[in-house]
Amino acid sequence: MKSRKTSKPEALVRAMYRQLVRAWGRQHWWPAETPFEVIVGAILTQNTAWSNVEHALASLRSSGALNIAGIREVSLAKLQELVRSSGCYRQKAERLKNFVAFLDAKYHGSLEQMFTTATSQLRSELLAVKGIGSETADAILLYAGNHEIFVVDAYTRRILVRHEAIETQAKYDEIRDLAERALRDEEPVAPTFDEAIDWQRPQVHLESAMSQAKRGPRTQIYNEMHGLMVQVGKNYCHKQEPTCDACPLRTLLPKMRQRHGPQAW
């Protein structure tokens, strides 16, 4: 596709955030009861749908392994079996073990201690753990640790490229910087939405201890925006044949796209 940056990508990201909040309200992402459950989910959701992760989390929970001691003590073979439904189960079981080994070696097995580390330092440490990449590290920092960092996923990239806010080949950290610059001074999300707006609202997750956890305004905004972008990506901005006509972001498409629709790509 043609790659042309808009003159004000930050303004566009802010407009997307406001438009989506008005249309859909809170998304209650990340669905989990403890920070450790967020971390396990962030590792298991790599390259797979959340529904597959839910099955794996249920297996871990019912076997008593959905906690730090549980992952530490369960055998690798058993762990592989428990997380099988999330796909790439051998690597993912190993990644869970790698994370707990890191936590034990560096922070005496304490997430509380780990999350007191400065964001940039902890991010570097997490990225050094085998199997933890940028998106997983940032999800751990934001959703489990309440650090002020935006999570970039494939949906966010696709949406911003299609709206010409970023180049097709933009790097992960470039997109994260853009979202953080755009949203860092936004107001906290009101937990209601405008009933007069008649867009179909996607199904949201049930409230959970982690989705309701007390956060600073900036982490709450980053949390909500990521959840909203996931919903746009899952329900409208498909890789093939995006359904722009029904999408709440259609009025923010570049004019040429609004005129010609998805076939313009």
Ligand code: SF4
């Ligand atoms: S579906 Fe269309 S309007 Fe919605 S985010 Fe994707 S490109 Fe934009």
